[in-house]
Amino acid sequence: MSVEHQPLRASDRDRDEVLVRLHTAYAEGRLSEPELDERIDLTLAARTHDDLGRVSADLPGPRPAPGSPSGRLQVAYKDTIARGGRWRVPDTFTSVVYKGRMLLDLRIAELTETVTTLRVVAYKSTVEIVVPAGVRVETAGTGVSLDAHDAPAGAPVVRVQGLAYKGHIEAKGTREYSAV
Template structure:
């Protein structure tokens, strides 16, 4: 048996499957995979028994840590549009700038996005949130219109915002977790 065929047949561990799941969720958060593609590939990953099967699942995706191509006419890609937590947490609070498109991916951890003092770059802000076995909480200030879609996304926002209110559109996918948008923090 050749070395390459042997490495294809080596049994995959839970950690190997977890690494591929993080890669898939990152690709989803970057817009490389649709929700349907992500669901399909998660099923294949969880059923994979060998390294060869795992490699096939993500063969068309960039390698983890691959350099990103900057848009034409710029010296570098824009910063501050993506946050990832792997078995940890993401927290943004206080005064910070929120770009029109912002992505958060949390794998087996927690996330808090407190927008009450955030400076919104546009009238419509799109938050793409992925919570894999995680909870991501989004706190919005009064007077913001919140729109949600996806799986495992809920919103509890009180009052009626004015017609010209800024919009925060939350597109989310929670697998064995939750994405919660609210305008009040519950005290324990």
């Protein structure tokens, strides 16, 4: 076979992008749990772009908004990841964690809008979200919990839309969080 006819090799990043598409499709109800598990195995074993294309050919591709700023997505694959300190949180932020752990600390982050939506997928993972005092938290989804958190009327809102499969997503107020 000549070089020009060989399929292009897939990178770890290429596989990660397909994993995000698969988990998003699962969260949207496009894939069943057995289909997700099967496709994850195929993605992790994929050697070429053709292999990856076969795994995700029937799913919609990523739909980034034109001119959307970077920093709207964070992925942890079999790893522990933390996001905290001073940073600007976009109006919508997505976290996908696969067999890992994530801390999303908003205590000194700058919320850019009055309503911030956090879309979180935790596949066999734990995601912990720490919200500062004075911010109202709303949760929706499966496997999402919220510790009691008081906020005044008209306070900024953080909406946690989550899907935890064999995992857990927990939003906590500053009072409930003791780690430094």
